[in-house]
Amino acid sequence: MVVLGFFLTWRISNPNKDAVWLWGMSVVCEIWFTFSWILDQLPKLCPVNRATDLNVLKEKFETPNPNNPTGKSDLPGIDVFVSTADPEKEPPLVTANTILSILASDYPVEKLACYVSDDGGALLTFEAMAEAASFANIWVPFCRKHNIEPRNPESYFNLKKDPYKNKVLSDFVKDRRRVKREYDEFKVRINSLPDSIRRRSDAYHAREELKAMREQRQKKDDEPVEAIKIKKATWMADGTHWPGTWLSPTADHAKGDHAGIIQVMLKPPSDEPLCGTSDDSKVIDLTDVDIRLPMLVYVSREKRPGYDHNKKAGAMNALVRASAIMSNGAFILNLDCDHYIYNSQAMREGMCFMMDRGGDRICYVQFPQRFEGIDPSDRYANRNTVFFDGNMRALDGLQGPVYVGTGCLFRRVALYGFDPPRSKEHSSGFCSCCFGQRKKHATFANNLEENRALRMSDSDDEGMNLSLAPKMFGNSNLLIDSIPVAEFQGRPLADHPSVKNGRPPGALTIPRDLLDASTVAEAISVISCWYEEKTEWGQRVGWIYGSVTEDVVTGYRMHNRGWKSIYCVTKRDAFRGTAPINLTDRLHQVLRWATGSVEIFFSRNNALLASSRMKVLQRIAYLNVGIYPFTSAFLLVYCFLPALSLFSGQFIVQTLNVTFLVYLLIITVTLCALAVLEVKWSGIELEEWWRNEQFWLIGGTSAHLAAVIQGLLKVIAGVEISFTLTSKSGGDDDDDEFADLYEVKWTSLMIPPIVIIMVNMIAIAVGISRTIYSVIPQWSRLLGGVFFSFWVLAHLYPFAKGLMGRRGRTPTIVFVWSGLIAIIISLLWVAINPPAGSNQIGGSFQFP
Ligand SMILES: O=c1ccn([C@@H]2O[C@H](COP(=O)(O)OP(=O)(O)O[C@H]3O[C@H](CO)[C@@H](O)[C@H](O)[C@H]3O)[C@@H](O)[C@H]2O)c(=O)[nH]1
Numbered sequence: 001m002v003v004l005g006f007f008l009t010w011r012i013s014n015p016n017k018d019a020v021w022l023w024g025m026s027v028v029c030e031i032w033f034t035f036s037w038i039l040d041q042l043p044k045l046c047p048v049n050r051a052t053d054l055n056v057l058k059e060k061f062e063t064p065n066p067n068n069p070t071g072k073s074d075l076p077g078i079d080v081f082v083s084t085a086d087p088e089k090e091p092p093l094v095t096a097n098t099i100l101s102i103l104a105s106d107y108p109v110e111k112l113a114c115y116v117s118d119d120g121g122a123l124l125t126f127e128a129m130a131e132a133a134s135f136a137n138i139w140v141p142f143c144r145k146h147n148i149e150p151r152n153p154e155s156y157f158n159l160k161k162d163p164y165k166n167k168v169l170s171d172f173v174k175d176r177r178r179v180k181r182e183y184d185e186f187k188v189r190i191n192s193l194p195d196s197i198r199r200r201s202d203a204y205h206a207r208e209e210l211k212a213m214r215e216q217r218q219k220k221d222d223e224p225v226e227a228i229k230i231k232k233a234t235w236m237a238d239g240t241h242w243p244g245t246w247l248s249p250t251a252d253h254a255k256g257d258h259a260g261i262i263q264v265m266l267k268p269p270s271d272e273p274l275c276g277t278s279d280d281s282k283v284i285d286l287t288d289v290d291i292r293l294p295m296l297v298y299v300s301r302e303k304r305p306g307y308d309h310n311k312k313a314g315a316m317n318a319l320v321r322a323s324a325i326m327s328n329g330a331f332i333l334n335l336d337c338d339h340y341i342y343n344s345q346a347m348r349e350g351m352c353f354m355m356d357r358g359g360d361r362i363c364y365v366q367f368p369q370r371f372e373g374i375d376p377s378d379r380y381a382n383r384n385t386v387f388f389d390g391n392m393r394a395l396d397g398l399q400g401p402v403y404v405g406t407g408c409l410f411r412r413v414a415l416y417g418f419d420p421p422r423s424k425e426h427s428s429g430f431c432s433c434c435f436g437q438r439k440k441h442a443t444f445a446n447n448l449e450e451n452r453a454l455r456m457s458d459s460d461d462e463g464m465n466l467s468l469a470p471k472m473f474g475n476s477n478l479l480i481d482s483i484p485v486a487e488f489q490g491r492p493l494a495d496h497p498s499v500k501n502g503r504p505p506g507a508l509t510i511p512r513d514l515l516d517a518s519t520v521a522e523a524i525s526v527i528s529c530w531y532e533e534k535t536e537w538g539q540r541v542g543w544i545y546g547s548v549t550e551d552v553v554t555g556y557r558m559h560n561r562g563w564k565s566i567y568c569v570t571k572r573d574a575f576r577g578t579a580p581i582n583l584t585d586r587l588h589q590v591l592r593w594a595t596g597s598v599e600i601f602f603s604r605n606n607a608l609l610a611s612s613r614m615k616v617l618q619r620i621a622y623l624n625v626g627i628y629p630f631t632s633a634f635l636l637v638y639c640f641l642p643a644l645s646l647f648s649g650q651f652i653v654q655t656l657n658v659t660f661l662v663y664l665l666i667i668t669v670t671l672c673a674l675a676v677l678e679v680k681w682s683g684i685e686l687e688e689w690w691r692n693e694q695f696w697l698i699g700g701t702s703a704h705l706a707a708v709i710q711g712l713l714k715v716i717a718g719v720e721i722s723f724t725l726t727s728k729s730g731g732d733d734d735d736d737e738f739a740d741l742y743e744v745k746w747t748s749l750m751i752p753p754i755v756i757i758m759v760n761m762i763a764i765a766v767g768i769s770r771t772i773y774s775v776i777p778q779w780s781r782l783l784g785g786v787f788f789s790f791w792v793l794a795h796l797y798p799f800a801k802g803l804m805g806r807r808g809r810t811p812t813i814v815f816v817w818s819g820l821i822a823i824i825i826s827l828l829w830v831a832i833n834p835p836a837g838s839n840q841i842g843g844s845f846q847f848p
């Protein structure tokens with residue numbers, strides 16, 4: 001930082017008088033780069049590593065003791081949320097496998113509930129979930145019996161390693177073979193679902209069409225023939241009408257209108273273990289194996305024209321409410337449909353933090369995102385290890401990692417918008433409510449000890465005032481009543497009142513057998529379109545609306561209240577998911593992320609407006625998240641500088657004097673040392689670090705730039721931003737695993753990087769030919785310019801490779817266009833600044 005400071009001062013005070021424009025442009029860029037670099041570095045000042053001890057958790061919660069003589073698990077309830085939106089982009093088989101991995105995970109069955117949110121309201125997804133629920137009867141006990149890992153059947157049966165290693169062979173070989181056969185049949189059933197649904201519905205449509213045609217024929221000839229319009233409908237297997245959308249929602253998954261649907265696919269299990277038998281009709285022998293399954297619920301919130309459904313955030317909020325009524329787990333695990341549980345102990349790992357002393361101030365435990373199916377060289381830095389093993393672990397030493405949308409275990413009451421317990425002691429006495437408006441809100445959990453009471457903002461009003469709750473949470477009484485229960489159940493054991501008073505911790509649960517028709521009806525009412533009207537859902541409560549990166553804002557709002565979060569890196573990956581390996585899909589993904597950041601920047605969730613409860617370095621980290629897309633503008637300019645310098649024969653400094661070179665050397669050496677340090681500390685490879693640098697430039701000059709423009713359009717013209725889903729591969733096509741990598745799909749995001757590549761290549765060519773034909777060739781000078789051009793090109797290499805496809809299948813027009821643009825720019829250049837013959841060569845650009 002110090003060297004950068006001196007360097008910038010020197011740069012500013014030594015303008016290049018022969019090319020002030022070049023000097024000015026470069027200095028402005030350098031100032032911005034320094035600023036953004038500092039934003040990036042400061043939050044890394046106190047990195048930490050954490051470890052958990054699952055045995056201690058077991059000892060405290062699942063071992064007989066005076067308070068718990070039977071040793072029955074005292075662990076709190078967890079509701080797992082899985083979101084899916086479009087069965088075409090998110091294959092139901094993938095979602096089904098995720099569900100199976102959750103149902104089979106190692107957590108007390110009666111404390112676990114799984115909710116699938118289907119934003120598409122698609123019958124296909126519904127039926128696939130029903131199939132998964134039925135296959136779980138075989139899969140889950142099998143996993144328990146033989147300690148299977150991972151508990152996602154698709155991944156398990158595709159494991160490359162020997163399945164019989166470290167296993168007691170006798171039973172296992174037989175069981176595995178049988179379950180595998182069952183799984184194959186399950187897969188066939190899932191894959192044939194689209195056809196059978198279509199056949200079912202087509203038969204109906206054919207009948208309807210015939211009817212309509214007959215009616216039309218009866219009309220007189222001179223009447224205009226109307227287009228035959230049949231209201232499309234989908235039919236369930238039992239012959240009833242599916243209240244969701246047509247077979248698959250339209251590409252615009254966010255808009256498929258349909259009723260709210262809740263279906264309990266697996267009922268809440270009994271409280272006591274239920275062992276299987278050696279009954280021959282069972283697929284495998286289940287003597288002494290607990291065959292209970294966790295509760296599984298299919299939820300598709302209502303969608304109607306004229307309502308803003310708020311994308312994923314809206315879907316999650318519907319689940320928060322429905323689950324509060326149906327199972328009210330004190331904790332919520334959020335997973336995308338393609339992120340499955342890879343480590344069956346993962347939830348316990350998270351619980352170690354939540355249930356530890358002081359754990360009641362933790363709003364969420366974020367796990368790193370890990371990916372499968374990525375090309376070995378990770379061309380587009382999909383693994384994102386620099387972020388997940390560097391930045392996120394560093395943030396853990398501050399107030400905690402940001403929430404990244406999946407693989408995150410929440411404390412339910414933190415999502416409800418309460419302040420953390422004991423927040424008064426920690427707040428500085430400065431106005432700690434968010435943005436100056438001191439809203440009065442009731443202290444909620446009236447039945448809690450005073451110093452623990454959770455607050456909405458720092459209300460002066462300490463009394464209980466339940467009448468305000470409907471204003472925030474809407475008017476479901478079941479929902480409101482469930483809130484203090486969730487708070488109570490989520491308390492760390494150390495100060496758990498039940499331990500103090502000898503009360504069984506389960507005493508406050510809503511009995512699961514109450515899950516009757518009226519409960520489900522209430523749950524359906526809270527997923528209706530209008531439920532959130534005039535409430536604070538999405539504003540202060542639940543997932544926060546207004547950004548396509550709902551995750552970052554949602555986490556931000558919790559940190560802003562003084563909650564802290566934990567980053568939990570487990571030895572065996574907790575969860576694994578997929579990522580887009582296709583260049584275009586990847587660009588669109590980072591475009592969405594960057595757009596979300598710009599949205600945040602221009603909203604009241606800009607970190608500059610953070611409350612005093614947010615730690616300074618944490619605030620800088622969030623500021624960086626909101627600001628990074630803006631770097632793209634400067635990056636774009638800087639990528640053209642080497643070319644401009646080769647064209648003009650000028651450079652960003654007047655003379656390459658010793659001071660400049662020494663600064664350059666020190667900065668370069670320091671940055672290299674820093675990179676090595678970070679790589680060593682985070683345990684990633686230098687290769688991965690370099691991929692990250694490359695993609696930073698690729699994304700920076702394409703997607704981030706577009707994001708800034710989109711964001712500005714939203715602010716200025718109110719143009720809405722849509723959530724473009726990332727396609728998940730089915731994992732079915734074994735013939736070519738990475739075919740996606742080579743597919744070239746045109747997107748206008750590619751234009752800026754292509755132009756940069758072209759201009760720099762032409763510049764190198766121009767530079768070389770000029771040097772060759774000049775009277776006194778100055779090779780050393782050429783070397784300088786060419787080096788920086790190459791530096792830019794090296795960063796863009798993966799991009800160029802992506803454009804080439806596998807056998808150069810890029811439409812030639814792409815090259816023609818970019819060539820054209822590049823030539824026009826060079827010609828323009830010559831027109832503005834005509835080369836002055838040999839004079840120019842002997843110009844001002846000289847080595848010392
Ligand atoms: O209207 C919508 C849109 C999306 N989703 C779900 O959101 C998840 C994430 O979508 P995806 O296309 O996979 O986005 P990614 O870029 O892969 O996801 C990252 O970034 C998103 C924010 O941009 C977060 O929501 C994700 O959790 C995070 O994994 C998926 O499960 C979708 O089904 C919905 O439920 N409803």
Ligand SMILES: [Mn+2]
Nearest residue numbers: 336338578726
């Ligand atoms: Mn995803």
